[in-house]
Amino acid sequence: MxxxxxxxxxxxxxxxxxxxxxxxxxxxxxxxxxxxxxxxxxxxxxxxxxxxxxxxxxxxxxxxxxxxxxGNLFNVACTAHDCSYTSKNTDNPICPALGGTEKIVAEGNTEPIVKRAFLPHCPEKGCGQLLRPDVVWFGxxxxxxxxxxxxxxxxxxxxxxxxxxxxxxxxxxxxxxxxxxxxxxxxxxxxxxxxxxxxxxxxxxxxxxxxxxxxx
Known part of the structure; x- marks a missing residue:
């Protein structure tokens, strides 16, 4: 993304x-x-x-x-099925841990594995699940x-x-x-x-x- x-x-x-x-x-x-x-x-x-x-x-x-x-590339949404959190996120990348991955993809290389702890999480109280780009993926x-x-x-x-x-x-x-x-x-x-x-x-x-x- x-x-x-x-x-x-x-x-x-x-x-x-x-x-x-x-x-x-x-x-x-x-x-x-x-x-x-x-x-x-x-x-x-x-x-x-x-x-x-x-x-x-x-x-x-x-x-x-x-x-x-x-969907919209500039929005993020919670991955939890019972959480409706969404927000605008115009940062690129959406978190520092993903910095540089766009160049890796552009060059046709495999994306690195990023630890879950460094990825964005839902700020809703009691949730804390991962956030994702609010776009429709294949399937x-x-x-x-x-x-x-x-x-x-x-x-x-x-x-x-x-x-x-x-x-x-x-x-x-x-x-x-x-x-x-x-x-x-x-x-x-x-x-x-x-x-x-x-x-x-x-x-x-x-x-x-x-x-x-x-x-x-």
Whole structure:
């Protein structure tokens, strides 16, 4: 994770992030979707850039309109199943004992074993279990997936932006929208496995095509 943090740190939202943030802001989407009761941005990214763009565009630091289904690299969570502790942690590495591991991973070497005592622990009284990056690892269930599916089932429009549509269960979400009579628009650099199921496909850079199509 120290390697991923080193890759993400210092990155800024691009125009595609900002356009989607405007679409999530009621006062800024009036010309495009004046009758929209709700816009929800579901992202698979763990870099936090969608929330950063929303903050820059609307002044909001958090919003129910953005769901990070795979978590956020800059948050930590307790590993205990009966503990709900989470907090923001922008340190890189998240503890001194992991310092330098990002270089080791980047060079393709095996990560060193770090003693449990030197790893971060939950500060909640009576807990003390290990903390971990608050992201979804391979094989784990995405965050808020039940809510996301229910939202997809009642949505009248789904924008699929900058994804290969290979990762389940996210790749199934457009099908829920279509099953309810909704429309699907794909924005991507190239065709995806599910492009033939979309009502519209816009090929090219998302930061360009989103702006051209939505006018935001």
């Amino acid at each position: 120290a390697y991923l943090l080193s890759r993400v740190r210092g990155k800024s939202p691009n125009e595609a992030h900002r356009i989607l943030a405007r679409l999530c802001t009621p006062s800024l989407r009036q010309n495009v979707a004046p009758n929209a009761e709700r816009v929800t941005h579901v992202t698979q990214n763990v870099d936090g850039l969608s929330l950063e763009a929303l903050s820059a565009v609307s002044g909001l630091s958090s919003s129910e309109s953005i769901i990070e289904m795979h 784990e269930r995405p965050k808020h997936i039940e809510m996301i599916i229910e939202l997809a089932k009642v949505a009248d429009l789904c924008l699929v932006v900058g994804t290969s549509s290979l990762v389940q269960p996210a790749s199934r979400l457009p099908a829920y929208v279509r099953a309810n009579g909704g429309k699907v628009a794909v924005f991507n650099m190239e065709q995806t496995n599910h492009s033939d199921e979309a009502d519209w496909v816009f090929l090219g850079g998302c930061e360009v095509e989103l702006g051209r199509v939505l006018g935001l």
